[in-house]
Amino acid sequence: MNMTSTSNSIPTKKNFGFWGNLPLSRKLLISFSVLFILVVAVAFITLSGLNRVTASYEDALSQGIQVRRSSDQMIINLLQARQAERDFLLRWQTEGFGTAYTNYVPTFLREVAAVRKEIGTLTLFAEAATTTSTGDITRAQYIADINSLTLALNDYVQSFNEIVSANRKKGFDENTGFQAEFRSSAKKIETIIFEQAGLEQLEITYLQIRRNEKDYLLRGDQIYIDNINKLVSQMKVQIAAAEQLEPAEKDELVTQLDAYMTTFSALIELDKNIAIYNDKLITSASAIEPLGENLEVLGEQLAADDIKTAQANSTQTFTFSIITILIVLVISIALAITLSRQITNPILALTNTAKEISGGKFDIQAQVNSSDEVGTLAQTFNIMTSRLGQAFADVNRRASELETVAEVGTATATILDANQLLQAVVDLTKERFNLYHSHIYLLDEAGENLVLASGAGEPGRQMKAKGLSIPLNREQSLVARAARERTGVTVNDVTKAPDFLPNPLLPNTRSELAVPMIVGGKVIGVFDVQSDQIGRFTDSDINIQITLAAQVATSIQNVRSFEQSKAQADLESLVNTIGQKIQRSTTVENTLQIAIRELGQALGASRVSANIQSNSQSKGWNGGEIK
Incomplete structure (x- = not known):
């Protein structure tokens, strides 16, 4: 009952995303605007290039000054750190360790931190410097000297700290x-x-x-x-x-x-x-x-390389301007071709799609990759085609399912035995609708229990042999719920349904559909079908099964009516036969014997007796008996 379909599409060449979301009027406007913008862009790029060259010269000069300033400041800070170091080592014994530490060590650490800061500035300059091919060697030496300077500074600071620590352990005087x-x-x-x-x-x-x-x-x-x-x-x-x-x-x-x-x-x-x-x-x-000192010299060399790079950029800017003009011409031509294809290709795709649909291929769709007027038309056309194809698919599926219902009805129409009828219905339903299982429950005469009347396959036979029944008021039962609510009940994932009643003979049940069988406004039973697939049943399936259940209910009612009519006819025939035999009897005793014998045979009784007493006589023949 679930149907899947695939759709083909007639693709068009993908359009540039720049055009895809624009209407045709704007595409035309933009086409001419782009040409103007490109011309302006050429002028802007040329001017920007000149500005970059000027800025490069200025940066190169500024960086050279910064390198010299940072190098000089680093040396000054280093000399001040050395002065603080010497003052501490020379005076701590005379001034006292604590006093000397307070007076000189913080100054030492502050100046060392300043040296590290200047080293960081020089390092950043090495990373930012643009060099010529020969300048790469200078930069490599510059970076190597920075690394050596950093290591030497670390060794210097570590040695000073070790000396301070060792003197503290040694003791400041004879008491420490x-x-x-x-x-x-x-x-x-x-x-x-x-x-x-x-x-x-x-x-x-x-x-x-x-x-x-x-x-x-x-x-x-x-x-x-x-x-x-x-x-x-x-x-x-x-x-x-x-x-x-x-x-x-x-x-x-x-x-x-x-x-x-x-x-x-x-x-x-x-x-x-x-x-x-x-x-x-x-x-x-x-x-x-x-x-x-060496870093200062190398830094100035790198700054000189930056100036050479700026000169090379000036030449590149002029060359780039010429190339840009050529690119503008190429873009203009490509833009004209692209715009024409943006308009014609979607229309051709729609035309080809319409031809395919006219031949009955409703799963064909046109892929128009734009959001302009033509794209909107294509989307609307595809939606219409999809809905039309879905409508045909639904009609075909519905017809197929109704044909199956009619087939089941036809196959069971000639069956006059209720058990055979129910068994044929569940077997055909399981087979034709490709189900995991199907069975039918009938409401007992008291209207309190749903008794399993027939089930498909061996599981159905075993459940019927066990006399399976479900109380009408049981909450954990989809079958009882369908009978109580007099409507179809669907559970497409039984593992999540609190009122699902599992059956060990049907371990693979994953979805279940139960519909009531109603005749003359009265529920006579429930038609229950099960699938081993999650999400198997749809609203359309409910309608189909309700139709089938109503048809089966009518067939059951017809069979019951036939059996009642047949029983009534057999009874009337029996009465006529007994009456004819009694009429041929000549004595009362013979009449009673005939009546007793015929009734016993008709009813299948092992013992029948009759007793008659006359009002005018106190004694007489008082009946007969057959054993």
């Missing part, structure tokens, strides 16, 4: 850093050896260690480190030989000596690192200044 740690151990040693008599040698050795310690802190020579190592070893021997010391005191002295040496060794390592960072600081700072 590593100095405080090893002097704490020294104080503990003094407490033990100076409080007891007879330890003069230990005192002398200890004082020599402290003397060399101070000399190292003042001068930093390796000889003092070697002396301290020897004296510490000598003092350990003296501690072991000192009889005045208790074993616990000896152990404590050795422990404190080891702690002293551990901390002092760490301080020595810090001094080595400070020396390394200081050398790296000097090296990085020495590399920055020549790089800055």
